[in-house]
Amino acid sequence: MGHGLEKSYPANPNDYHLYEEVGEGVSATVHRALCIPLNEIVAIKVLDLEKCNNDLDGIRREVQTMSLIDHPNVLKAYCSFPAGHKLWVVMPYMAGGSCLHIMKFTHPDGFEEPVIATVLREVLKALVYLHGQGHIHRDVKAGNILVDTNGAIKLADFGVAACMFDTGDRQRSRNTFVGTPCWMAPEVMQQLHGYDFKADIWSFGITALELAHGHAPFSKYPPMKVLLMTLQNAPPGLDYERDKKFTKSFKEMVATCLVKDPKKRPASEKLLKHHFFKHAHSSEYLGRTILDGLPPLGDRFRALKVREGDLLQNRVDEEKEQLSQREYIRGISAWNFNLEDLKSQAALIQDENLNPEELAENKAINYGLDAVGSEELQDLRDIGGLLVSTFPLHPLKALEGCFDLSEDEAKDASPERQIAMRLDQKSLNLLQQAPDKVDVECKRSFDENSENKYSEPRNFNVTGLQKFCRGSLLPEQMLSPVRTNAGMNESLIWSN
Numbered sequence: 001m002g003h004g005l006e007k008s009y010p011a012n013p014n015d016y017h018l019y020e021e022v023g024e025g026v027s028a029t030v031h032r033a034l035c036i037p038l039n040e041i042v043a044i045k046v047l048d049l050e051k052c053n054n055d056l057d058g059i060r061r062e063v064q065t066m067s068l069i070d071h072p073n074v075l076k077a078y079c080s081f082p083a084g085h086k087l088w089v090v091m092p093y094m095a096g097g098s099c100l101h102i103m104k105f106t107h108p109d110g111f112e113e114p115v116i117a118t119v120l121r122e123v124l125k126a127l128v129y130l131h132g133q134g135h136i137h138r139d140v141k142a143g144n145i146l147v148d149t150n151g152a153i154k155l156a157d158f159g160v161a162a163c164m165f166d167t168g169d170r171q172r173s174r175n176t177f178v179g180t181p182c183w184m185a186p187e188v189m190q191q192l193h194g195y196d197f198k199a200d201i202w203s204f205g206i207t208a209l210e211l212a213h214g215h216a217p218f219s220k221y222p223p224m225k226v227l228l229m230t231l232q233n234a235p236p237g238l239d240y241e242r243d244k245k246f247t248k249s250f251k252e253m254v255a256t257c258l259v260k261d262p263k264k265r266p267a268s269e270k271l272l273k274h275h276f277f278k279h280a281h282s283s284e285y286l287g288r289t290i291l292d293g294l295p296p297l298g299d300r301f302r303a304l305k306v307r308e309g310d311l312l313q314n315r316v317d318e319e320k321e322q323l324s325q326r327e328y329i330r331g332i333s334a335w336n337f338n339l340e341d342l343k344s345q346a347a348l349i350q351d352e353n354l355n356p357e358e359l360a361e362n363k364a365i366n367y368g369l370d371a372v373g374s375e376e377l378q379d380l381r382d383i384g385g386l387l388v389s390t391f392p393l394h395p396l397k398a399l400e401g402c403f404d405l406s407e408d409e410a411k412d413a414s415p416e417r418q419i420a421m422r423l424d425q426k427s428l429n430l431l432q433q434a435p436d437k438v439d440v441e442c443k444r445s446f447d448e449n450s451e452n453k454y455s456e457p458r459n460f461n462v463t464g465l466q467k468f469c470r471g472s473l474l475p476e477q478m479l480s481p482v483r484t485n486a487g488m489n490e491s492l493i494w495s496n
């Protein structure tokens with residue numbers, strides 16, 4: 001801790017011997033390496049500057065900040081230097097790998113509660129320190145919680161992630177986020193009033209669920225869907241019934257983090273006092289419970305890569321098959337509105353982490369497409385119309401802020417989405433006009449763009465639409481669907 005006897009790590013690639021790859025991120029690979037003069041095993045993160053699309057000085061400044069970080073639970077950088085078109089960041093080697101890696105390998109359904117409490121307490125200590133220093137981590141997730149050979153926990157990816165994806169003005173002006181939004185707090189997605197340290201508390205709550213189940217809530221869905229579900233649905237949590245094995249204290253702790261209003265989330269320091277963390281053990285306990293018997297990190301990494309490669313190939317094959325079937329259905333279908341697409345989207349949803357009420361709500365959001373009977377076709381058409389008119393209108397706008405949606409992606413979008421994209425542009429133009437024109441225009445826009453051969457939804461609620469069209473970027477209350485009639489005739493209107 002800041003004393004004069006610290007080792008000095010050479011800033012020269014020739015002083016290191018790179019061994020096997022032990023990790024991979026969006027724009028970096030991580031290797032086990034030997035620091036030759038010190039005869040010490042380290043980890044070297046090799047950042048591809050071309051992929052980073054950032055300036056070297058900016059990255060260097062951030063890595064410098066990272067090297068000033070001095071806390072046992074935060075991974076620090078020993079030094080960094082350019083090597084060709086890459087930047088090498090030398091760090092302590094965390095032989096256990098990330099919690100995500102460990103889960104994938106030996107605990108696919110998540111860890112036991114005492115392990116979770118132990119891991120999370122250490123992560124929270126890191127957050128207390130970072131927040132106290134005025135930093136927001138912004139990328140708290142199991143993949144960034146690293147374990148060393150003794151079971152000690154360090155939170156990684158601080159600084160580098162910030163510099164890669166959101167240095168200074170870039171973050172403010174472009175609001176660009178890369179990667180899955182599963183851990184993102186709603187206020188970060190909305191980008192309305194900015195965000196603060198409390199965004200890390202949300203991600204911390206999501207990480208708690210990830211450690212409990214082996215995956216983050218909504219992790220199976222495409223980013224667009226995750227965004228919608230995070231903003232529209234009640235916050236995810238531990239379910240009273242399904243998560244029986246977890247204590248009330250754990251459930252409560254998660255619930256205090258996953259509150260949509262950031263002001264109502266506790267600060268990291270206060271959260272650390274939650275009684276859940278009284279169940280935490282020592283790092284030796286983690287060594288015994290989650291590291292014992294694990295093969296070396298490099299071997300695990302290789303095995304996982306092969307497995308994931310196979311899975312990906314299978315998925316590509318399956319998707320190709322589905323695509324050709326969909327094209328066939330499209331060809332014979334009289335509808336522009338593609339029921340099969342929607343069915344498969346709905347089928348993707350397993351509604352994990354949702355209580356019965358949310359389940360019902362979710363089912364409504366997914367239009368109950370499994371329960372289709374011939375006399376219900378009209379209802380489906382109605383619902384479909386509503387879907388086209390409401391589903392991605394504003395969320396897409398929000399997505400533009402969260403991800404770089406390229407023109408190619410726009411071209412590749414499904415017909416429904418393309419309609420929605422056009423609608424979205426139109427609604428934006430309309431927002432420049434007088435407010436009372438908006439509602440009429442908005443409805444007309446729906447009629448023109450949906451190209452629907454089916455009738456307007458029976459329960460189509462113009463008042464609801466008014467609110468929706470006038471709304472600014474995803475105001476939460478406008479994204480809360482409420483139901484009108486019961487049963488299959490249920491429809492959604494938007495209310496505040």
Ligand SMILES: Nc1ncnc2c1ncn2[C@@H]1O[C@H](COP(=O)(O)OP(=O)(O)OP(=O)(O)O)[C@@H](O)[C@H]1O
Pocket residue numbers: 022023024025026027028029030043045075091092093094095097098101143144146156157160161179
């Ligand atoms: N010091 C380390 N020791 C051992 N493994 C590490 C170390 N640092 C990172 N890793 C492994 O490499 C993976 C990728 O590293 P990192 O998250 O820093 O890259 P990234 O490009 O920032 O990724 P992302 O943005 O996707 O989180 C980690 O998930 C972890 O498994």
